Amino acid sequence: MKLSVGFLGPLGTYTHQAAHEYFQDSAIYNEKRTIAEALKSLEALDYAVVPRENSIFGSVIETFDGLKVLKEGFIQGEVILKIQHCLVVKKGAKFSDIDCVISHEQALGQCRRFLVEKLPGATTSTTASTAAAAETVSKSQTLNIAAICSGICVTMFEDLEILANGIQDQDSNYTRFFIIGKQSEGKPPFKTLRPTHALIRLIPTSSAHKETSFDLTELLKTIDLSVIRLDRRPAPVSHPFLDTYFLEVVLSTQNPSEWPEQVSQSILRLRDKGHLAESIGLW
Amino acid sequence: MKLSVGFLGPLGTYTHQAAHEYFQDSAIYNEKRTIAEALKSLEALDYAVVPRENSIFGSVIETFDGLKVLKEGFIQGEVILKIQHCLVVKKGAKFSDIDCVISHEQALGQCRRFLVEKLPGATTSTTASTAAAAETVSKSQTLNIAAICSGICVTMFEDLEILANGIQDQDSNYTRFFIIGKQSEGKPPFKTLRPTHALIRLIPTSSAHKETSFDLTELLKTIDLSVIRLDRRPAPVSHPFLDTYFLEVVLSTQNPSEWPEQVSQSILRLRDKGHLAESIGLW
Structure with a gap:
């Protein structure tokens, strides 16, 4: 029987990628709208995967605020991913069309220099995840909105293209993710661990x-x-x-x-x- | 001669209030658009005042990112303020009109529970300061946008009123501010200090x-x-x-x-x- 894993979704987020790297095909993946909901999903699911800290923008506040009150879960692993952000727009949109950039606050924070230099007049607005930003742009009727997200999102949502690639402030951009298991006595851990x-x-x-x-x-x-x-x-x-x-x-x-x-x-x-x-x- | 003090503006921010509590009438106050600009103003001004941490939402990331590369400044004091957030709208707007709430990310973070309970359908968007959010609402032509800010803002910008008061997640809400002086040899500190x-x-x-x-x-x-x-x-x-x-x-x-x-x-x-x-x- 497959494991059930809740993660910060939708499909196409970096957290989805991290979860897949850990559990591969042994799990059924359940997308959650926020980090708080992914942690809460441990009440019903076997595992939750959430971002812990990024090498440019630091610790993920929402995750640690969730860990403050975590009751059902126990951290059983960590995955480190290399992060490559893209500026994703509606097909045909140019830099001069964009007056609003949306993404998760972590991704906006990791691309601050790019935004100041290339889109100084654009406002920024936060979304619950990077893939949710791509989805919003995909559904938009206008060309003036751009998302910061993984390049994979242009294959998952309609009518999108990549306007710029590798836009994070430093080339070496990594995120650590926590693999959190449900607290349950009788259940063996997914991997045989020699914890350190x-x-x-x-x-x-x-x-x-x-x-x-x-x-x-x-x-x-x-x-x-x-x-x-x-x-x-x-x-x-x-x-x-x-x-x-x-x-x-x-x-x-x-x-x-x-x-x-x-x-x-x-x-x-x-x-x-x-x-x-x-x-x-x-x- | 009066001292010159840069602070996270515009007029009416909590940082303005903290700066005034420290320097009173001995200073000329220079509003800056962002925390980064307030810190940079030390190149030209005597002091900068920026928020350091809040008792509900924790450390202010932008301030510590600025302190990482601080060259001109030296922290010479700290002020603690009690924070009372208000939901501020265009005159006549009701809860049912609001579909977007704007403020500094710290203020949004301090009122998360209020937003989830009272305005679950509203999107949130970040601004450079709480008072900048009030100013945006003041200039808006529609009733659907609300700001989280200090109550004093309704006296500073036109056509605003307070829809809800004390909306932070905990009644006891305090922010610490750093008073940062310019590094300069010959200049005596503003207050005779016995540092601890x-x-x-x-x-x-x-x-x-x-x-x-x-x-x-x-x-x-x-x-x-x-x-x-x-x-x-x-x-x-x-x-x-x-x-x-x-x-x-x-x-x-x-x-x-x-x-x-x-x-x-x-x-x-x-x-x-x-x-x-x-x-x-x-x-």
Whole structure:
């Protein structure tokens, strides 16, 4: 029986591409309209695939805001894709026709320099995904609107062509995607894993009381694992400027078999100090 | 002679309000169209004021992307404002008229729940500032467009009224703003300061070679000061997934007179280990 995978759709998004790279033909793919909906689909599906961070425009805020309140899911893998953005228009449209460029905010952010130099007069408007932008242009009756998206979109939607290719601000443009599995005891993971990474989600409770009493240096000493990435987002509580932290930790010894236990011990140390901490991924 | 201050304009933005709270009547205020232009204005003006982070929607990406390449400026202060968003429309417009809501992406992000619940069919579009959104609505010939902005905007632009007040997702909504002074030797700071905070900008050079060789835990040990906030943005280099880090450090002893020297020593320790590090603020 095939796996069911929810992803940030429609068909033709980079997330679709990443999901296919991981699951190939072993899955049925369910397109979701937003990152939040893709994460919510874990209530019904086996896996969700969402973008995590891009090498030009950084972390994807909507994904981390979803991970703040993630209950059903557990990160089980990561895929890295090379991203090549195109400016896609209605057939026949020229640069001088365009007065509005639409795309996901990440893609607009990755092409800022191109937009300032080549389309300084155009307004920008955000869409839920890059492929949704292509779809909107495809349905438009006028030539004045362009989308930033993957080149594959011109084969998926009607009446489109590529006006410019590789328009991102740096040639080396990569996006990391999280493969998130449903939390379920009896189910074996899709791939047999020897995990070397983990993601720790943490709210430092002490910082609710006094700003300067929270010290990241102390926190990392308590974790006592190699932390290679840290993101913070406002915590889902009413106290202002209290953050949820996401810490990616990585195995630094030669003993992968001990890794899950090392992560568990670290979580226990954090809880002993009063922090709200849990592991939300192991890959 | 009055000081000259560039801020994210136009008049009526929250940044304008923050700038006025800090400099009062001692300054001439110069409105800038974007955060990037406000930072660039330090080439000609004495100070720039830009938003740093909001308690609901987190760090302001455009500000940190500007700080990555900041050359002329040095952060000299911080202002915290309570933010109260309004839904502002053309006089006479009702909820049922609205099919498009415009504002700065931060304000849209702070009112996501309101938009989903009260205007689920409306599209959103980003503007360079909240007050620019109000200005656009003011000039519109139709009733179908609404702005999210400060209530003060209805007194600054014509033909507007407030349709809903306090529409942010949490009642406690605050924004921190950076007060950035021009780097200049002979000039005394606006206020006599006893700084207790600093912002360290850092690119860990070792991570350019091998992903897992970079360890945040090691880095914080080298800094050896209390780190209370950390942000990361993709570094302005072509190597993918190499970050620029911004670390806010805070005095933890009772000796404020030693603080600038403590920060300098920390920077030297970082450079000794091969990192690109400098202090870009002291307040």
